[in-house]
Amino acid sequence: MHYTFRYSTTLKVYTALCVMALGLICYYAFRSSSWLMIVLYSWMIFISLLYSALSIPRSIEDDGETVVLRRLLWSKRYSRTTYDISEVSDMELTKSYAIVGSAGYFCYSGLFYRSKMGFFKLVATEETGHYLRIQRKGGKRPLYIAYQPALSY
Numbered sequence: 001m002h003y004t005f006r007y008s009t010t011l012k013v014y015t016a017l018c019v020m021a022l023g024l025i026c027y028y029a030f031r032s033s034s035w036l037m038i039v040l041y042s043w044m045i046f047i048s049l050l051y052s053a054l055s056i057p058r059s060i061e062d063d064g065e066t067v068v069l070r071r072l073l074w075s076k077r078y079s080r081t082t083y084d085i086s087e088v089s090d091m092e093l094t095k096s097y098a099i100v101g102s103a104g105y106f107c108y109s110g111l112f113y114r115s116k117m118g119f120f121k122l123v124a125t126e127e128t129g130h131y132l133r134i135q136r137k138g139g140k141r142p143l144y145i146a147y148q149p150a151l152s153y
Contacts, residue, residue, distance in 0.1 A: 001062040003147040008126035011107065018105045022049070052106045057123050060132065060145055067132060069123065069145060078134050088131045093122055093144055111141070120144060 022045055029041045054072050061068045067078045067085055078085060093114065101110010101122075108124040124131075124146035135142035 002059065003061075004059045005057050005107075005125045006148075007107075011125060015106055019049075052102055055109060056106050057109075057125060057145075060147060062132075067134065067145075082136060084133075084135050084137055086133050087149075088133045088144070090129055091131060091144075092127060092129065093120075093124065093131065093146070096120075096122070108146075122146075 026041065026045060030038050056072050058070045058072060060070070062085075065080055067080075067083075069076045069078070093112065096112040096114040096117075098108075099111045099113050099119065101112070102108065108122055110122065111119060112122045113119050119141050121141055121143040123143065126146065128146045128148045130149055131144040131146055133142050133144055
């Protein structure tokens with residue numbers, strides 16, 4: 001199976017609004033702050049934009065033995081000998097609470113919480129209802145990766 005992530009319109013609009021808000025924050029912060037604060041704001045904004053943009057998921061591949069999550073610059077392998085990997089459908093996880101991470105800024109990614117499920121990690125670019133559930137054997141927090149089975153081959 002190979003699936004290339006698609007990006008929902010809601011995600012694109014939310015990302016554009018966040019980038020514009022960061023631009024306004026930069027404008028007002030740089031206008032009325034000391035040089036030390038300008039440097040601090042610049043680094044925080046630069047790191048936030050850079051990490052979020054570079055961690056955008058591109059595709060997932062499943063060859064039967066490993067699942068590979070490819071991001072813009074790096075990839076992560078999940079071997080079936082170390083992880084329990086299964087498919088889950090009919091879930092709506094993007095309406096969960098984002099604890100740490102991005103709740104729609106370039107992608108839905110990070111640590112999330114949902115009642116009756118507890119804490120879990122999520123990587124999604126659109127609400128599909130279908131997920132790969134990846135959990136380290138004996139681990140606590142599963143990782144859910146959203147995909148559309150009809151678009152994978």
